[in-house]
Amino acid sequence: MSKGEINNENQLDIELSEDIAEGIYSNLAIISHSNAEFVIDFVRLLPGVPKAKVKSRIVLTPQHAKRLLLALSENVNKYEDMFGNIELHEGQQGFPMNFSGPVGEA
Numbered sequence: 001m002s003k004g005e006i007n008n009e010n011q012l013d014i015e016l017s018e019d020i021a022e023g024i025y026s027n028l029a030i031i032s033h034s035n036a037e038f039v040i041d042f043v044r045l046l047p048g049v050p051k052a053k054v055k056s057r058i059v060l061t062p063q064h065a066k067r068l069l070l071a072l073s074e075n076v077n078k079y080e081d082m083f084g085n086i087e088l089h090e091g092q093q094g095f096p097m098n099f100s101g102p103v104g105e106a
Contacts, residue, residue, distance in 0.1 A: 024055045038065035 026042035033039065042056040060068065080086060 026055055028052070030054075033062070033065070037061060 024042065024044075026044055028043040028045050030041045030043060031038065032041075038060045040058045040060070041054045042058070043052045044055050045052045076086065
């Protein structure tokens with residue numbers, strides 16, 4: 001296991017197991033909310049496959065959801081400062097129903 005630290009007034013050790021450190025690929029996030037929580041379902045869509053599975057679900061308080069929004073915004077800005085503007089091609093802003101390119105058959 002590896003450990004990380006957050007340097008605040010109170011130090012926090014964070015453990016990251018090898019299986020979690022490997023990560024899960026997702027190319028779609030579905031976000032819903034109630035008055036008490038935000039739910040983010042991370043999904044992997046595959047070309048030519050009409051069914052997709054939720055690979056991970058994260059449940060956040062509204063306050064943590066807003067912190068995540070601000071942190072993502074800050075990191076996207078830093079990324080674009082280093083590597084240039086991230087282009088969203090037409091159709092990427094909505095729900096991606098399919099991928100471009102040929103569909104394979106098995």
